[in-house]
Amino acid sequence: MVSANERDLLDLVRKSGTTTRAELGRATGLTAQSVMRLVDELVERGMLQFGEAVPQEGRGKPAMAVSLRANYAYAVGVSITTDSIALALMDFAGNVLAHHSEPMPALSRAALLRRVRTLVERLLRKARVNERRLFGVGIGMTGFFIGDGAKVNPPSPLDELALVELDALFADALDHPVWLDNDGSVAAIGESLHGLGRHYRDFAYFYFGHGFGGGVVMNGRCIRGAHGNTGEFAGMLPRLGLERAALETLRTLLNEDGLSLPDIQSMVDNYDPSWPAIEQWIKRVTPGLSVITSAVVAILDPQAIVFGGRIPEDLANRLIPHIEIDNVSRRGHARPVPRMMYAQTPFDAVATGAATLPFKECFFR
Numbered sequence: 040m041v042s043a044n045e046r047d048l049l050d051l052v053r054k055s056g057t058t059t060r061a062e063l064g065r066a067t068g069l070t071a072q073s074v075m076r077l078v079d080e081l082v083e084r085g086m087l088q089f090g091e092a093v094p095q096e097g098r099g100k101p102a103m104a105v106s107l108r109a110n111y112a113y114a115v116g117v118s119i120t121t122d123s124i125a126l127a128l129m130d131f132a133g134n135v136l137a138h139h140s141e142p143m144p145a146l147s148r149a150a151l152l153r154r155v156r157t158l159v160e161r162l163l164r165k166a167r168v169n170e171r172r173l174f175g176v177g178i179g180m181t182g183f184f185i186g187d188g189a190k191v192n193p194p195s196p197l198d199e200l201a202l203v204e205l206d207a208l209f210a211d212a213l214d215h216p217v218w219l220d221n222d223g224s225v226a227a228i229g230e231s232l233h234g235l236g237r238h239y240r241d242f243a244y245f246y247f248g249h250g251f252g253g254g255v256v257m258n259g260r261c262i263r264g265a266h267g268n269t270g271e272f273a274g275m276l277p278r279l280g281l282e283r284a285a286l287e288t289l290r291t292l293l294n295e296d297g298l299s300l301p302d303i304q305s306m307v308d309n310y311d312p313s314w315p316a317i318e319q320w321i322k323r324v325t326p327g328l329s330v331i332t333s334a335v336v337a338i339l340d341p342q343a344i345v346f347g348g349r350i351p352e353d354l355a356n357r358l359i360p361h362i363e364i365d366n367v368s369r370r371g372h373a374r375p376v377p378r379m380m381y382a383q384t385p386f387d388a389v390a391t392g393a394a395t396l397p398f399k400e401c402f403f404r
Contacts (some may be wrong), residue, residue, distance in 0.1 A: 089105060120249065137165045225396070226244055227253065229395070285350060
């Protein structure tokens with residue numbers, strides 16, 4: 040699709056928003072002639088566009104602005120959780136043009152595929168985008184890869200999608216190329232592009248949902264691991280006898296208190312900070328979360344730890360002060376620790392991150 044040098048240029052333009060050929064030359068180390076040729080070719084192919092001249096420092100002539108051509112291509116991101124579906128339509132410049140979310144009842148595999156197809160078509164119509172301009176679809180789903188292609192082992196509510204080649208399954212149903220990753224990594228990608236990743240290039244993303252997992256971004260890139268399972272943070276807890284910070288546990292506690300909350304989405308939609316079970320949940324999950332956080336800090340040394348996924352902001356902010364990081368000081372100095380804060384992606388981080396998967400795979404770093 041694009042050469043290594045073209046990919047470098049496109050990625051630099053994506054990060055800058057608007058830049059110039061001179062700035063691209065300084066950033067890449069390529070000669071002015073090479074940058075001019077590459078940029079002109081990418082403009083001719085429709086991926087880049089020229090804008091108004093940008094004033095330069097000193098007495099130099101204004102330089103022609105270069106930016107991504109937003110309508111070159113489009114991608115849809117799909118988030119599939121145990122009880123909901125969310126979609127985001129993104130243009131080539133990374134703008135989210137439309138989004139949608141809805142509860143997902145228990146569906147057969149065929150019914151789920153038809154529903155996703157319908158929602159993709161509806162989103163394209165809403166944004167007035169011709170389906171022929173859809174470059175591909177990214178999917179983020181809860182569960183871990185088993186080391187055999189795109190086969191994911193999700194929680195039991197998603198039995199219909201367990202241990203099958205999901206990318207081929209959805210590509211056939213949607214009639215478009217499909218890229219797949221787990222929800223924790225995809226949410227981390229979304230946060231890196233549209234949330235706190237604009238200020239922190241090294242962070243761990245804690246994804247709170249039916250279970251607990253996440254993703255890792257280092258130097259601005261999502262780290263997937265040998266089998267695509269980086270961020271399975273709760274995997275260290277069973278042998279320690281510690282509880283994972285799953286929102287499903289909180290929902291169970293609330294139902295025991297007499298509330299009628301059939302799924303996590305209903306709990307999030309009706310969240311009430313005064314629920315007594317919240318303090319009980321925080322007390323139960325804090326020991327395990329402290330172990331995970333201590334391990335992440337010791338192994339990765341991130342700038343930040345982001346609390347995201349489906350956790351309400353109030354709940355995240357109440358949970359953070361209870362987390363204890365093992366950090367023994369020496370000569371009066373302890374290791375620097377990351378900031379812990381709530382996610383800032385404006386829409387569903389998984390759907391947003393999933394929409395970037397086709398573009399990142401084929402055009403950007």
